[in-house]
Amino acid sequence: MSASIRIFALTLLAVASFVGHSTSLDPRAGTPSTITQATFEPVYRASKAMQGATGPRITYAKFDELLQTLSTEVAIAQDHQMNELDRKLIALYEEALATYKVSATLWKTEIAAHDELTARPTPAIHRMWIEAGDRIRRATEIYYGRVTGPHDRTTK
Secondary structure (H helix, E strand, O other), rough: HHHHHHHHHHHHHHHOOOOOOOOOOOOOOOOOOOOHHHHHHHHHHHHHHHHHHOOOOOOOHHHHHHHHHHHHHHHHHHHHOHHHHHHHHHHHHHHHHHHHHHHHHHHHHHHHHHHHHOOOOOOHHHHHHHHHHHHHHHHHHHHHHOOOOOOOOOOO
């Protein structure tokens, strides 16, 4: 098994065990039927910037910059107390972030294997970005209260 495949497999295992829910106290947490807008606005913006930039023309340096921003905003949001809907929302952002991190590892491995910083993302990386984008789309639906079902409703 090549080193890049082993690295990729280990990264996938790390993503599968990724868990990160907040338990801190924050009096600004929303009611169980609403998300806490102040907590999630920066996460929403960072995730949409990442989602919008992931395409064939993005460089690894720009991708890494956006990934760091998203990672920071998710980490800050995790520090807040969350209601049930907030926890659903942060879980979607965490899943998207974890997928983007795996794609970054794979892309970095590809760059190292070809010894060129200008290497473009592979189709496998693009598929990961589509998966992450799906999580962000679902998170956006919750963020804007456009989901249906007894446990997913939000009110404005």
